[in-house]
Amino acid sequence: MPWRLLRFALSKHHPEGRMFTPHSRLKPHYDVVIIGAGGHGLAAAYYLARDHGITDIAVLEKGYIGGGNTGRNTTIIRSNYLTPEGVRFYDESLRLWQDLSTDFDLNLFYSNRGHFTLAHTDAALRTCRWRAEVNKHYGVNSEVVDAAFVKRTVPMIDLSCSGHAPILGALYHAPGAVARHDAVAWGYGRGADQRGVEIHQQTEVLGIEVQAGKVRGVRTNRGNITTGKVLCAVAGATPRILRMVDLDSPLYIHPLQAMVSEPVKPWLDTILVSGSLHIYISQSSRGELVMGAALDPYELHSTRSTLDFPEGLCAHMLDMFPFLSTVKVMRQWAGMADMTPDFAPIMGKTPIEGFYLDAGWGTWGFKATPVCGKTMAYTVAHDHHHPLITGFTLDRFRRYALTGEKGAASVGH
């Protein structure tokens, strides 16, 4: 190797920055233990450290950072939900997203695309109108557009969908965006790490000690920890953690699958969703088409994908974009979505003192990452619900006060 290059390798002037500090052992006590180093858990750690001055935190992760649903979603960010609780919550999230790259000093590839929810039936168009009105009332940029507008924006689309399901109009949400999902976990993780939070990967929680209705500690495969506060942010593994503390919940787990095509020239600069055809599609900055569909139809605790999935998804995709028939599918995968009966999350305090839940994020968790982190950090720090999450608490089911968020992804109307 020429000396000119080698001296850079030996020089200490430009050291390679590490994203995370490795920690060889767990301390015996932490003020807060967060289970799950995905976007939500790391965001909560970040805001606890940054906004509430709590830095004695361990984030425990069974696998690796962002390896769960954070790295398995289709990266869509939007706030055109249906209930006032949902719209307010996701809109705050969208605002946080917009300057997150600056906050982290890390490029999240946040890309504002515009988001269409296509309506193929009168009923779907009516729901679009309903959503648009709720959205506008809360100041969210959202409107109903006609089929000609869709065609102008996406010239490649077959508006008749091969004659099966003609597109009548759409809900258009201009702030809809995509971002690089693993960078979100890394950004929050690095920010938390720099403020003194310990992130422990390959650390599985085996049990949670509860005495007299209060959290006392956590047992892991790397030793025991005492703590008074545990935040559980583990998406599809939530029922397993709840079993450790003997809590029942309405959560049920269905796999949600997605796939990407080979990279092709840029031709789609918006995000398209069709409830009737059960598809959503966007094109990544690398040129891959990122595609998803509805939940798998039965309960399963597995992240294996199936062959039925691309078969069904491709059939619907070709209804809308017949020219894609020669494009190949490159990868497919699945995540475990933790679903709730009203399609709203379960957040906040539980009957066990010091045990906080951030779950039920099913098919809609990625876009909520920043605001979940922020509101859960507030809730953990003050042991008091943040005002934005009071509609999402676990005890709403006991009170029959469901939230009814049918603006969620892959939910039919």
Next chain:
Amino acid sequence: MKIMTCPINGPRPVSEFVYGGSVRDMPDPHTCSDDEWAAYVFNRGGAPGVKREWWCHTASNTWFIAERDTEQDRVLRTYLHGEEG
């Protein structure tokens, strides 16, 4: 392709079946408390394991019970309601 065995029609592709949720015992609505009723209506045993579930073979409209391992993705056995053996 995943295969499920209908107690009437034998092994068929899983796409011919519809999942009907887990088999659950309803508490007596006249005597149970509001909390018990809410727990029955909403709560689910969401953790992985072997579960008893309702399934329907849609081609023949046969409802039956399947015992399924939701972690391993295996159907252990299927039988008609009341014919558990």
